[in-house]
Amino acid sequence: MTTEVDDLAGHLHRRGLTTSRDVQVRPLAGGVSNDVVAVTAPDLDAVVKRALGRLRVAEEWLADPARLTTEGRALQTAGRLLPGAVPRVYDLADGYLVIERAPDTWRTWKQDLLNGAVDTRVAARLGRALGTWQRRTAGDAAIAREFADRTAFDQLRTDPFHRTVAARHPGLADVVNHTTAVMQESTVCLVHGDYTPKNVLVEPGGDGAWVIDWEVAHLGDPTFDPAWTIGHLLLKTVHRPAATQGYAAAARTFLDSWAAELAGAVRIDAAQLVRQTGCLLLARVDGKSPAAYLTETDRQRTRALARRLLSDPPPTTLDAWELIA
Numbered sequence: 136m137t138t139e140v141d142d143l144a145g146h147l148h149r150r151g152l153t154t155s156r157d158v159q160v161r162p163l164a165g166g167v168s169n170d171v172v173a174v175t176a177p178d179l180d181a182v183v184k185r186a187l188g189r190l191r192v193a194e195e196w197l198a199d200p201a202r203l204t205t206e207g208r209a210l211q212t213a214g215r216l217l218p219g220a221v222p223r224v225y226d227l228a229d230g231y232l233v234i235e236r237a238p239d240t241w242r243t244w245k246q247d248l249l250n251g252a253v254d255t256r257v258a259a260r261l262g263r264a265l266g267t268w269q270r271r272t273a274g275d276a277a278i279a280r281e282f283a284d285r286t287a288f289d290q291l292r293t294d295p296f297h298r299t300v301a302a303r304h305p306g307l308a309d310v311v312n313h314t315t316a317v318m319q320e321s322t323v324c325l326v327h328g329d330y331t332p333k334n335v336l337v338e339p340g341g342d343g344a345w346v347i348d349w350e351v352a353h354l355g356d357p358t359f360d361p362a363w364t365i366g367h368l369l370l371k372t373v374h375r376p377a378a379t380q381g382y383a384a385a386a387r388t389f390l391d392s393w394a395a396e397l398a399g400a401v402r403i404d405a406a407q408l409v410r411q412t413g414c415l416l417l418a419r420v421d422g423k424s425p426a427a428y429l430t431e432t433d434r435q436r437t438r439a440l441a442r443r444l445l446s447d448p449p450p451t452t453l454d455a456w457e458l459i460a
């Protein structure tokens with residue numbers, strides 16, 4: 136760690152990000168795919184991310200460190216299109232991404248949701264932000280060129296999630312593979328690739344909310360991100376039935392705000408959205424990186440719901456709340 140801290144401090148000096156000799160470095164919890172640290176000095180308050188070749192999960196899972204560059208560029212694009220919805224990028228060079236740091240009081244939305252505290256204003260904000268990013272990037276040739284590479288998305292999402300669950304559930308392989316094929320053919324708009332509550336930092340009791348962790352951003356399928364948000368709200372519902380009404384209200388608010396912001400500018404394939412939601416649920420129990428908070432019973436109920444969404448799909452993804460056994 137000491138050499139790493141020295142290297143980091145040396146980098147920050149060389150890049151002119153601090154002149155101080157007193158640079159404090161603190162690891163941040165929660166990340167599996169990057170070295171993420173808080174860096175503070177009298178003239179700097181930032182988060183620094185470094186790409187790692189191999190992720191800290193039980194099953195081997197390799198990825199390309201070049202995704203750090205993608206993350207930096209995606210944050211810049213997202214911030215340009217919707218200022219204040221993402222941390223600002225201070226610097227991107229030599230394998231280090233230096234970004235604005237959220238105040239210590241901010242939490243991930245996942246923490247709030249797991250505690251049963253559901254603020255639908257956050258859901259509305261996330262829906263509007265997604266709609267804005269999708270609408271403003273659809274049909275933009277420069278964005279299409281800049282985010283054409285799907286290697287990291289393929290390695291970190293399609294492979295550990297879709298391909299893994301197709302292999303582990305032969306009876307659902309056809310529908311999962313179809314979902315994957317539709318996704319791969321779709322190059323509609325910018326996709327975040329991990330639009331989940333753990334990647335949303337919220338200001339307690341305030342208006343601030345940032346979407347972080349853009350490392351697998353690419354030009355792709357507009358149903359992927361909303362399916363991830365809805366899928367995670369369904370997982371929370373399975374895990375904490377007492378808060379069902381809150382989670383369902385958050386999902387409804389999210390989808391309404393997203394649709395209102397899109398205003399028909401991007402065509403959404405409702406059936407693909409339902410299937411992607413099913414794929415996400417299955418991936419969180421039987422993919423390479425299962426959700427840690429689910430009990431065995433939770434996992435069985437999640438599997439049953441996913442199977443239903445994939446093999447006998449309801450008209451809309453919101454109908455999933457009626458189908459939780």
Ligand SMILES: Nc1ncnc2c1ncn2[C@@H]1O[C@H](COP(=O)(O)OP(=O)(O)O)[C@@H](O)[C@H]1O
Nearest residue numbers: 163165166167168169171182222235236237348
């Ligand atoms: N800009 C930021 N301000 C404050 N904390 C952050 C910031 N970015 C990341 N973090 C913290 O670090 C954790 C991991 O960061 P994230 O970008 O999601 O990396 P990973 O790809 O490892 O998941 C987040 O869950 C959050 O707790």
Ligand SMILES: [Mg+2]
Nearest residue numbers: 166333334348
């Ligand atoms: Mg993350």
